[in-house]
Every structure is written in structure tokens, then in C-alpha cells.
Amino acid sequence: MKLIKVSDLKGNEVLARAILTSELRILLSEETILRPEYIQKIKNLGITEVYIKEDEDGLVHTQEVVLLKSDVEDFFRDRVRSILEKHTYSRNDELMELSQTADNIITNILQEEEVVEKIYDIKERSSDIYEHSISTCSLATLTALKLNISKERVHDIGVGCLLHDLGLRYLTIEYADQDISSLSKIELAEYMKHPIYGYTALKDEKWISDISKDIILYHHEKLDGSGYPLKAKEIPYEAQIVSICDTFDEMICGIGCKRYKVYEAVEYLKTFKEEKFNPEIINVFLEFTAVYPAGSQVILSDNSIGKVIRQNKEFPNRPVVQITKDKNGKDVNNENIVNLIKVNNIFIEKELE
Numbered sequence: 001m002k003l004i005k006v007s008d009l010k011g012n013e014v015l016a017r018a019i020l021t022s023e024l025r026i027l028l029s030e031e032t033i034l035r036p037e038y039i040q041k042i043k044n045l046g047i048t049e050v051y052i053k054e055d056e057d058g059l060v061h062t063q064e065v066v067l068l069k070s071d072v073e074d075f076f077r078d079r080v081r082s083i084l085e086k087h088t089y090s091r092n093d094e095l096m097e098l099s100q101t102a103d104n105i106i107t108n109i110l111q112e113e114e115v116v117e118k119i120y121d122i123k124e125r126s127s128d129i130y131e132h133s134i135s136t137c138s139l140a141t142l143t144a145l146k147l148n149i150s151k152e153r154v155h156d157i158g159v160g161c162l163l164h165d166l167g168l169r170y171l172t173i174e175y176a177d178q179d180i181s182s183l184s185k186i187e188l189a190e191y192m193k194h195p196i197y198g199y200t201a202l203k204d205e206k207w208i209s210d211i212s213k214d215i216i217l218y219h220h221e222k223l224d225g226s227g228y229p230l231k232a233k234e235i236p237y238e239a240q241i242v243s244i245c246d247t248f249d250e251m252i253c254g255i256g257c258k259r260y261k262v263y264e265a266v267e268y269l270k271t272f273k274e275e276k277f278n279p280e281i282i283n284v285f286l287e288f289t290a291v292y293p294a295g296s297q298v299i300l301s302d303n304s305i306g307k308v309i310r311q312n313k314e315f316p317n318r319p320v321v322q323i324t325k326d327k328n329g330k331d332v333n334n335e336n337i338v339n340l341i342k343v344n345n346i347f348i349e350k351e352l353e
Contacts, residue, residue: 001016001017001051001052001053001054002016002051002052002053002054003049003050003051003052004049004050004051004052005048005049006039006042006043006047006048006049006050007043007048009034009039009050009052011034011035011036011039012033012034012035013033013034013052013053014031014032014033014034014052014053015028015029015030015031015032015033015034015050015051015052015053016030016051016052016053016054017030017050017051018030019042019047019050021045027041027042027045028042034050064121064123064293064294064295065118065119065120065121065290065294065311066120066121066122067109067120067122067138067139067142068105068108068109068134068138072108073131073134073135076101076104076105076134077128077130077131077134078130079101080098080101080130080133080134080162081130083095083097083098083101084130084166084169087166087169089169089170089201092201092202092205095163095166095202095208096207098159098162098163099155099159099207099208101162102137102155102158102159102161102162103155103158105134105137105138105141105158106141106154106155106158109138109141109142109145110145115142115145116142116145116146116288117313118288118313119287119288119289119290119311119312119313119316120142120288120289120290121290121293121294121295121311122135122139122252122262122289122290122293123252123262123293123295124252124253124254124259124260124261124262125252125253126253126254127176127177127253127254127255127259128253129165129168129176129255131253132165132249132250132253132255133161133162133163133164133165134162135249135253136161136164136242136245136246136249137158137161137162139245139248139249139285140157140158140161140241140242140245141154141157141158141161142288143241143244143245143281143284143285144157144238144241146284146287146288147241147280147281147284149238153211153238156209156211156212156215156238157211157212157215157238157241157242159208159209159212160211160212160213160214160215160216160219160238160239160242161215161242161245161246163198163202163208163212163215163216164195164198164215164216164219164242164246165194165198166197166198166201166202166216167193167194167195167196167197167198167199167201167216168194168198170194170197170198170201171190171191171193171194171197172190173187173190173191175187175191175256177254178256179256179257179258180256180257181257191256192220192228192229193229195216195217195218195219195220195228195229196217196229198216198217199213199216199217202216211236211238214236214238214239215236215238215239215242217230217239218230218232218235218236218239218243219239219242219243219246220243220246221235221239221243222235222243222272222276222277223235223240223274223275223276223277223278224275224276226276227243227276237278240277240278240281241281243277244269244277244278244281244282244285245285247268247269247277248265248266248269248285248289251264251265251268252265261351262289262290262291262292262293262296262351263291263292263350263351266286266289266291269282269285269286270282270286286316287314287316288316289316290308290311290316290319291316291317291319291348292308292317292319292348292351293308294308294309294310294311294319295307295308296308296351296352297324297351297352298321298348298349298350298351298352299348299349299350299351299352300321300323300338300346300347300348300349301345301346301347301348301349302327302346303327303328304323304325304326304327305323305324305325305352306321306322306323306324306325306338307321307322307324308320308321309321309322309337312339312340312341315340315341317348318340318341318347318348319340320337320338320339320340321337321338321340321348322335322336322337322338323336323337323338
């Protein structure tokens with residue numbers, strides 16, 4: 001437990017003691033996660049200090065670290081949905097607005113302090129194609145920033161991400177919420193044409209760069225030629241970035257395949273590093289991707305069960321875990337925190353469903 005000035009709160013800290021009004025009524029109870037609006041309310045009431053939970057290393061408990069706040073992500077998702085659902089083939093004027101949307105997403109990411117230094121909690125979720133575009137854009141933007149790619153190319157990557165699945169709108173087959181391996185040969189061949197359809201629709205447009213167009217065309221290609229639709233082995237660098245982020249996000253939200261756990265998607269990328277994917281890009285991507293996102297229930301190698309409460313910078317596969325059941329399966333009522341970078345003989349076996 002730590003006494004901290006309200007002016008020093010950054011948001012998402014966890015209260016160790018309830019905050020009371022002058023009439024001794026509970027304003028915010030113990031264990032409350034301090035959202036920005038709560039912090040402002042505390043300030044307005046003239047409260048200057050609060051008690052915040054810490055782990056055994058003196059680190060303040062927080063919720064997950066995310067690339068985009070949920071309300072911001074919802075706003076961008078709805079904007080992209082509105083634009084794309086109104087779009088019809090060859091009528092591209094309305095798509096130009098996605099160029100500004102990409103810049104807004106990039107700006108929101110850059111507003112975070114030490115944005116390229118953090119480890120982010122990226123979680124499995126529903127297979128919403130518009131949310132997928134936003135997530136791919138966010139992941140590719142951060143990857144590009146960590147690769148020191150120029151501002152102009154980061155913009156082009158963002159635009160390409162928001163439009164990479166445009167060709168899906170031109171398909172005449174049912175593909176949503178299906179593993180594409182279950183499609184018939186004819187249906188699968190049609191599905192694999194969607195990058196061509198998207199590229200063809202925009203190839204003559206002047207407002208979108210060649211980099212963004214290449215992303216639309218090449219985002220399903222792999223370095224070993226096993227991708228589609230061209231089975232290309234020479235793939236533009238920016239498209240290689242998006243291919244990795246697109247593959248990862250499709251796996252964790254179940255687009256075109258069954259849904260995977262984050263650690264399973266991470267293992268897939270590691271397995272095919274160099275064969276299908278650029279190893280330099282994979283290494284950078286995995287630097288900021290938490291293998292076990294905050295809130296995950298995990299089994300440790302000593303058979304105890306715990307909840308991931310915090311990531312360790314530079315060690316995305318060895319987070320801080322709060323033990324909830326001991327190795328004999330008994331509930332742990334006291335706060336038992338294990339920081340996996342400080343113990344060499346304990347590791348995470350797997351994540352629970």
C-alpha cells in the first residue's frame with residue numbers, strides 16, 4: 001500500500017483504502033480502479049492524497065495497458081463501419097475520409113507516454129471485421145514506430161490497414177464467422193481474391209499512396225510463397241509489417257479461422273519466423289506484445305493458479321502473477337504475488353479458458 005498525491009495519479013491505479021466524504025459516506029470503495037473521470041471527481045472534492053495498492057516490488061497495481069482506450073477504439077470502429085458500409089464499388093470519394101481516420105488513430109497512440117517502451121495487453125475478442133481493421137492499424141502503427149519508419153510511411157501503413165479488407169465487400173459468398181478451410185474449393189478460391197478486388201478498386205486513385213495500395217494487395221502474402229492471391233515471395237516491407245499484424249489479430253479474434261489464445265498466436269509467429277515472416281519485424285512486434293495479457297488466469301509450473309496483474313518491461317512472457325489457488329488447489333486468501341522475472345524455477349504452463 002502506498003500513499004500517493006492525487007495530482008500524480010495517471011489512471012487505472014487500484015484503491016487500497018476506500019475514499020470517504022466529509023459525512024463519512026463511501027465515495028469510492030476499496031479495489032476501485034481509478035478511471036480518469038473518478039480522478040477528476042476526487043480533485044473537485046479537494047482530496048489531495050489516496051492510498052493505492054502495490055505489489056511486493058513496490059509497483060502500483062494497474063489494469064491492462066492498451067494501445068487505444070476502449071471508448072476511443074469504439075469511436076474509430078463505428079467511424080470505419082459507417083464509411084465502409086456505405087461504400088459501393090467504384091464510388092471511392094467517401095473512402096478518402098479514412099486517410100484522416102488513420103492519422104487520428106496514429107495521433108492517439110502517440111499521445112501515450114513512452115508509447116514504444118511499454119508492453120501491451122492485447123486480448124482475444126469477437127470477430128468484428130471493423131474492429132479488426134482498427135486493431136491491425138494500431139498494431140502496425142506501433143510496430144512501424146519501433147522500427148523507426150518515417151512519419152509519412154507510418155501514415156501510409158495506417159491507411160492501408162483501414163482499407164486492407166475492402167475487397168471482402170465485393171465477395172458474393174458467405175464467409176463471415178467461418179473457418180475458411182471449411183469453404184468449398186470454389187468458395188475458397190473466391191475468398192482468396194479479396195486482396196485483388198480491393199486493390200483493383202483503388203489502384204487508379206490519386207489520394208492513396210502506392211504503399212497503401214501494396215498493403216491491400218499483399219497483406220496475405222508470405223515470404224515462402226505460401227500466401228495468396230499472388231503467392232509472391234518478394235513483398236513490400238510495409239506489407240510485411242501489416243501481414244504479421246493482420247495474421248496475429250485474425251488468430252486472436254477468429255477471423256477466417258478458429259480463435260486462438262494470445263500465447264498460441266505468439267507461438268505461431270515464433271514458429272514461422274524467417275520461413276513465412278520477416279524475423280526483424282517479428283522480433284519488434286513481440287517486444288511489445290504481452291504473451292499473457294493482464295487478467296489472464298494461468299497455471300504455473302508448480303501447479304498453482306494465478307491471475308496476471310502486471311507485465312514486466314522487456315520480459316513479455318514473464319509477468320507478475322497474483323496466486324489465487326496453491327499447488328494443492330486450495331484458495332489463497334492473502335495477497336500472494338509472484339514476479340516471474342525474480343524466480344527462475346517457476347514459469348507459466350498455460351492459460352486457462
